[in-house]
Amino acid sequence: MKQILVVEDNPDISFLVSMHLRDIGVHVDIANEGNEGLRRALAEPYDLVILDLMLPGKELFHDLMIINPAIEVYLLDSQAKILAYSAPQGHVKREALNLPVIKQFLSQGNSYPLLGEDPRSLKRYKVFSAAEIRDDKGLAGYLYIILAGEAYDSVIELVKGSYILKFTASLLIAGLLLVLLFGLLGFFVLTHRLRKLASIMTAYRQGKQDELKRYPFKGKVSDEVDQLILSFNQMADRIDTQLDELRRNDATRREMVANVSHDLRTPLTSLHGYIETLLLKDKSLSQAERQQYLEIANNQSKQLIGLVTELFELARLDSCETLLDVEPFSLSELIQDVQQKFELDAKKQNITLSSDYGNDIPFAYGDIGMIQRVLDNLLQNAFRHTPKGGNITLSIDANAENISVKVADNGCGIPAEDLTNIFDRFYREEKSRQSSASNAGLGLAIVKRILDLHGTGITASSYLRQGTTFVFQVPVYQNQ
Template structure:
């Protein structure tokens, strides 16, 4: 019953309105009572003085006892709402118009009496009620026989006990009935208006809730039906709807956020798109993992089977093989063993780089000197392959800020690949320079180049294009090179040369710009 936000808001509104209505009723009745007292005292502030003059209470400079008794009797009959008391100068009650059994005081405080005599505008001003030990009421008062010759005070309680009884009866009857009806009508109108407002305010929230429920029950990859609340638009959580979402809500690259619900909707849109994208990435990674396992199994099985075959042949036919054939078998088996060892090493190195277990230790160093040493190291291999390995460019480069050993590993890989794929009699040119103030090295070979369809995948593990042939490489070297460069905050790229061949370039950061990269596997 109370599970929905709308129901809880409605109940909260009802309780709030009920509390406000009761508080308003209490304040209104209290204020009305004070207002009525103020009006009564303002209208009758001269009543005591009028009684003295109209009823001839003063005769020959003194009080007329007979006229006073007549006044008490008369006003008890014609106006029972007032009570008349005669006080001395100390506030003691000398005479009164009430039933003697009902008088609880024999003395009243003179402080409010003096205040009202001095300033007639002070109302409501309450004085002691002789019929109660603690109650106070509005009053009218005048000195008698005169202000210049006061011998006492005529003290008139304007709202006596009979007035209180009549007011209580009226309040318990028609006044309370009217107040109750007014309260109920006000609560009903406010409740209906509040419910309508809550319904409008929670409409977008209900739509968002339905959208979240549909997304929860979906496969997180298929597009959900389009929902278009007034401000919550285009909540499509799947990859298939990202394009539509981008063309509408994100047209200005920022969502239209007017309040918390819009922000919540925009956050859900972004979360749903990311979840869908991550699910697709997980599927793609799972497929790549399966493919990787298959490729690793194949690449490990090939040299292992070759090595095992030659060793078994040598063991079974040793007595029938000449020394030259035995040496050839051993050489091939050793070559395949080295190939297997290199493949395993590369697999471990790639895994360590992807897991960030192997971190670079950057330091400033002259890149041109490192490139010169690496070129000299590979010149014998180039000479054996009948290739010319040259170094050119501007040696005056800013100091690179990277891991020296990792950078050398990348250069070794690029130059080795260039030697492996360049035809005999051609040349390999290593060029040093800078781009945007950062040192750069480009290795340009004279091989067949890279097919256009292979360029986007050239740095993926185990990827080997059609032009690679059977080079003896597992396709891990460029993947390792890319991860090394990303860890160092650098960059690696490849392009085909117009004259033929491929050009691999690496760019290293300088110290002020160094920022370790994030590997996206």
């Protein structure tokens, strides 16, 4: 429902106006004097305020413009002549306005807004609103309102013409554009390394050989991106190392399978051949021939047993379940026992087997059975490569922490290019495997694995036609 405020000090007029307005369905409030009307107009959002122009104590056109400074209010007679207004002297340029335009505004079916004459300019037209003022005799005049008054135009013109505001706005826009430009540039610089790293990571994941697989890094970490680059390079290095290790292990496994197959096939073929000969020609063979064949078959079976035993031993040492039975023991006594064990082989091959150690050798601390296996394998290797009339020497030297054991021979020696590979499984110095079929190439690999389990190592030095020396260490037993 529309709300209208009637400001009138004559009660009869205010009653008649309110009765007429209420008849057409409008809510009417009445103020009897100017101050009350101003207070109500400021407090409530009325759709229309009807004013008595001659209220005592107030210039209500001025007060109404105070309520809304953007509008200008004019009182017109029935012929659109300007009767009253609130403006400084000389501001109103027109004495009358175009009545047909006002009537057109009040008529039905018009498209709004309409432009009417501006009383403060002879050339300017503005959007206006108008209402009829009637009394008992009929149409008394019009209320003419300019919706964008001179004060509003002054503000607009001030804004348009303000150089400082224009300059400030231009400066602000330029600053925003500059910040945006630097922001985009900074974003491009910051993400350039990330984009390059992402490209390298994609190429690395796809395994492209012709593209860069590492991000060039200068070695100085300055931010989180550098830390990410460094981490990727290190991770890629570790992955490549592990892949190379897997390839080497796979190649070693394939070679080991081939070697084991060869080493098993040779004695099995020989064993099978002699046994088959015994079965087919048993009646035609003499007792000496039969004995010879049996001895050969027995030797081949021993070779098979030795090879299988070494394979199982190496597999057991490689397993995670291998536990050392460590205890203090006399290494000098163990060497004496091992030397006596090989005395018969030394006499058969006309090789001098000697030992060199003092009486003050401390107790060693380790698995005595495995250390004996190390000495057995080293001596077997020395006997295999030492000619008749040669020398093999066992010697011991001790300090406060370790006991050094040296096994030296004056045999054929090992070429320098083969020296680093002698502890590899199934490695043989000889190019022809048939020349050393009794040697599976596992003895030194077992030696190295046992010493690795003890936390020590073994070294080898050799000169062609002068001999080879192996040196390993065993921890000294610390009696606490």
